[in-house]
Amino acid sequence: MYRNLRVSVVIPCFNEEHGLRYVLEHMPAYVDEVVVVDNNSTDETARIGTEGGAHVIFEARKGYGCAYQAGLPAATGDIIATVDGDGTYPAQAIAGIIDAMLARKLDFVSASRFPLRNPLAMRRRNQLGNKVLTYAFRLLYLRWVADSQSGMWVFRRSCLQHIRPTHPGMAFSEEIKIEALQARALRFGEVHIDYHERIGETKLFTWRDGWLNLLFLFERRLGRVARFAPLSALAVEAEPHKVP
Ligand SMILES: Nc1nc2c(ncn2[C@@H]2O[C@H](COP(=O)(O)OP(=O)(O)O)[C@@H](O)[C@H]2O)c(=O)[nH]1
Numbered sequence: 284m285y286r287n288l289r290v291s292v293v294i295p296c297f298n299e300e301h302g303l304r305y306v307l308e309h310m311p312a313y314v315d316e317v318v319v320v321d322n323n324s325t326d327e328t329a330r331i332g333t334e335g336g337a338h339v340i341f342e343a344r345k346g347y348g349c350a351y352q353a354g355l356p357a358a359t360g361d362i363i364a365t366v367d368g369d370g371t372y373p374a375q376a377i378a379g380i381i382d383a384m385l386a387r388k389l390d391f392v393s394a395s396r397f398p399l400r401n402p403l404a405m406r407r408r409n410q411l412g413n414k415v416l417t418y419a420f421r422l423l424y425l426r427w428v429a430d431s432q433s434g435m436w437v438f439r440r441s442c443l444q445h446i447r448p449t450h451p452g453m454a455f456s457e458e459i460k461i462e463a464l465q466a467r468a469l470r471f472g473e474v475h476i477d478y479h480e481r482i483g484e485t486k487l488f489t490w491r492d493g494w495l496n497l498l499f500l501f502e503r504r505l506g507r508v509a510r511f512a513p514l515s516a517l518a519v520e521a522e523p524h525k526v527p
């Protein structure tokens with residue numbers, strides 16, 4: 284509990300046995316629930332998650348967006364926060380972000396990594412790709428954002444009734460921000476965070492994912508993306524993962 288609010292953290296994981304252990308060991312005490320989405324991992328991710336006290340659910344459809352579409356509706360807290368399973372996003376920052384959220388009367392906060400305090404935390408070409416995508420985001424959606432690709436969001440669980448991101452892959456990250464920005468009932472804002480070097484291997488294919496994310500920004504703007512039910516309406520069929 285933090286300020287009388289139950290806090291859930293959702294972590295999408297594809298083969299993150301090393302990073303996930305670190306993330307779970309550094310989870311702040313006020314976090315009430317951790318949902319780990321094991322996205323078809325072939326390593327020890329599920330076991331590390333269970334041993335670390337997380338509720339592990341399994342998602343067979345591969346992709347960052349698929350992992351979140353299973354994980355977000357499974358969270359039960361008043362506040363849902365997201366971090367990667369690689370130690371890059373600081374879970375300790377959640378309290379400060381909730382403070383800012385209450386002070387600024389926001390519903391959905393995206394944690395911005397820019398300006399980067401530690402330039403080594405992100406490879407140069409990823410920094411460049413992020414710049415291009417964020418400029419495209421600003422121009423197409425006419426909203427100034429500092430970081431269109433951040434994977435750390437802190438929001439009221441009730442937001443899930445108003446947003447319906449459906450992308451299966453990495454573009455889910457920009458899509459959820461667009462949804463939150465455009466939902467009339469929600470107030471969107473950004474808060475700066477520290478970003479750290481990754482533990483374990485990246486799951487990002489820089490050129491492919493960068494290109495797909497750029498394409499998605501255009502297609503979504505042109506209304507060429509099918510939109511389905513709000514996330515809260517998704518029935519989660521995911522079974523708790525059985526550790527062999
Ligand atoms: N790229 C990718 N990431 C996934 C997938 N399923 C879960 N993830 C997790 O999503 C997070 C983001 O991936 P990451 O490699 O850290 O990308 P980056 O943060 O953009 O460098 C990590 O915690 C991954 O383990 C998937 O199918 N593809």
Ligand SMILES: [Mg+2]
Nearest residue numbers: 367369371481
């Ligand atoms: Mg990451």
